[in-house]
Each structure stands twice: as C-alpha cells, then as structure tokens.
Amino acid sequence: MDDESLIGFILRLASHTGSTPIAIARRMGLTPRYMGRMSILTKHLISLPPGQLADAAHAARLSETEMQGLLLAPLGERYGPLAEDYLRRPHSRNSYLRPWTYTRHSQFCRSCLLEDKTDLGMILGGSWKRRWHLPVVFACVRHRQLLKDSCPHCHTPIHAARLGRFLENANTPDLHPLQCRAFPRWNPEERGMPFCGAYVTGRSASSISSNLQTRDAVLNLQSTFDNLLSVNGPDFTESCGTTVSTAQYFNDVRMMATLVLASWPHARRYTATPALAMALTGALGLLQHDDQRTRVQTTRYRRANQALYLAPPQAPRVRAALLGTAVKILAVSERTQLSNEVWHMQRRARDLHPELPQKIGRQPGISPALMSIFYVT
Secondary structure, rough: OOOHHHHHHHHHHHHHHOHHHHHHHOOOOOOOOOOEOOOOEEEOOOOHHHHHHHHHHHHHHOOHHHHOOOOOHHHHEEEEEEOOHHHHOHHHHHHHHHHHHHOOOOEEEEEHOOOOOOOHHHHHHOOOOOHHHHHOOOOEOOOOEEEEEEEOOOOOEEOOOOOOOOOOOOOOEEEEOOOOOOOOOOOHHHHOOOOOOOOOOOOOOEOOOOOOOHHHHHHHHHHHHHHHOOOOOOOOEOOEEEEEEEHHHHHHHHEEEEHHHHHHHOOOOHHHOOHHHHHHHHHHHHHHHHHHOOOOHHHHHHHHHHHHHHHOOOOHHHHHHHHHHHHHHHOOOOOHHHHHHHHHHHHHHHHOOOOOOOOHHOOOOOOHHHHHHHHHO
C-alpha cells in the first residue's frame, strides 16, 4: 500500500496469514538474536543491506523496489536528518540527534486507519504510514486532525518497545493490526495481562483546536511540510534569506527548533497563535521541572538533562507549535535581525546548560547561511 511502513506491512501480513509478526520477520531474515532472544530491531525500520533487502523482498513476494518503499531511508532524499551520509556516522557522536531522525514509536491518524473500504482493508484496517515516524509530521491534512501518539486506553506510545526493538509482544498471535501490543505497565489492575489489546481507533479523533486561526496555522504548516516531503515536491526552498535544498531546509528546521526549545520563551512572539504558545510553554514547564529535579554536577546527568532539549516534544500539538516557531524565524530574510535573534537564543541556552549551544551547532547538514549566522553570533 502507498507509503506503508515495514512494521505496518508485517502486522497486516501476520494477521492475514494467521501467523505472528516475529514469525513473518524471521522468514524475511529480520530477526537476529538481541540480548539473548529473537527480536525485530529498530534499525530495520530505516534501511537494510542490499543482500538482506533482496532476501526480505523474496520472502515477502515483493520486488526490491517495493521492499525499499517500506523503509524510512528513501525519505532521506528530502528529509535531511534521514540522509544516508548522516546515518552512517558513529552512533556515539550523534546519539542526541536520533530523536529528530525518526520516532521509534508510530503516530497515527484514526480516520486513515479506518477509511480503507476494500475487502482486505475492512478486515485488517488501513496501512500504518512511514511518514508517521517523522517528527515533522504531526497532523493529517486530509482529515484535518492531529495525529495521535499513544494508545487511548493504556496511554503507551504505539509500537514502542524496549531494548532496541520496534515492536512489543511480537510473538503474540491473534492480535489485530489495530490492537495495542504494549505491556499495561501503568494500570495496577492490568499488570497480570500479557498485553493491552485495546483498539487504537477506539476513541474519537484529536481535534487541533476550537480556534480557527490555530487550526489553520497547524494545517498550513503540515501542508507545507507534506509538499516538501513529496516525491514531486520542490527541490529547493528559502531559509535565512537564501535558497537551500529541501534536505538542508529540514536540517535547518531541526537546528532552529532545538535552539527555540533551549531558549524558550525568547522566541514566543514568533509563534503563530497564543494557544500554540501556551501549549509550548506548558510543555517546557514540565521539561524544565524534570531538568531541575535531576540536575546534579556529574557528567552523566548533565548529558541526560541536555538531551531533554535536543529531542522533539512527543505531543503532536506541542511539536506543531515548536516547528511553526522555528519555520517563522527561518523566514526572516534580514540578516542583522536574524543574527540578533540567534545571539539572544544562544545566550539563553548557554545560561540553561553551558554546552547546549555547542551541541546544537554540531548538527550535520545545516545550510551555510544558517551556519554562518550561528557561529558569527
């Protein structure tokens, strides 16, 4: 199916054949031993070596092109943080960048999962989209609603798993592709159950806002991102008053978003509406509370606390507010004004954590225009 993710394909195929996701993945050669047990690893969401890709395609009765289309790596041609050059860099130097590369859990649009009216779609539900793993995707323009990021029953992120795996309870049979497979960790009454089992489409869609201006701002931003991510979208766009490639633009957005997050509320006036600014302020209040609660003068905790500001917010509404603010700052074409804004944001971020601006500036793939402004200031 169009834009289906590997995890969605495995879930639907397992349900259709009466098998389990781990059995399907084993036949496709995707289950190395990890921590002493067979697991489907998160890295397989992104890419596969050529030989492994061919074997997986053959086992699934797909062409290699179709198999490649289930992976996230091809999106890197337009979404810079997924570009192959950056994914090959040593993990130790770029671990703080991974959250902006892709999300280990899957977001979803309830209406998209329910709208497939084909015979197979009525049985298995709609496809889980690849783009729902991208941090810059937070809403469904077609259905005019925010994506959901967790199970409506147990509130666990969908398809999140521990220890480097991308699916919990992968060896459990008889679960529908739309059922939550998470362990019910948070409800004491359900801790003896092997999995949650609730249908993720069981509750109403997530409204963006009752405010028309806020709703339009979120949908317009998502529409812009969707156009840039599209195969037929523009190859170039504007950032910092200069023309940059689409891939570079998303790297600029990532860098500016982390700077906005680390220096909030300095950039509040660039947020589209008061409602979005309030959403971001509320999320940052919780973030800063966690930072202060765990702050100690050891290297381990300093790094952990810095990571709080280098990752995108999980909540789609908050992420929309943050990304919209970053995009508006990047749209400033007057270099003196932009340099002044960046200088003040760097200063505030440095007051929060002295090493934060340095880490933000080390993000790869940033356009020369933004890099020169960042380091001149």
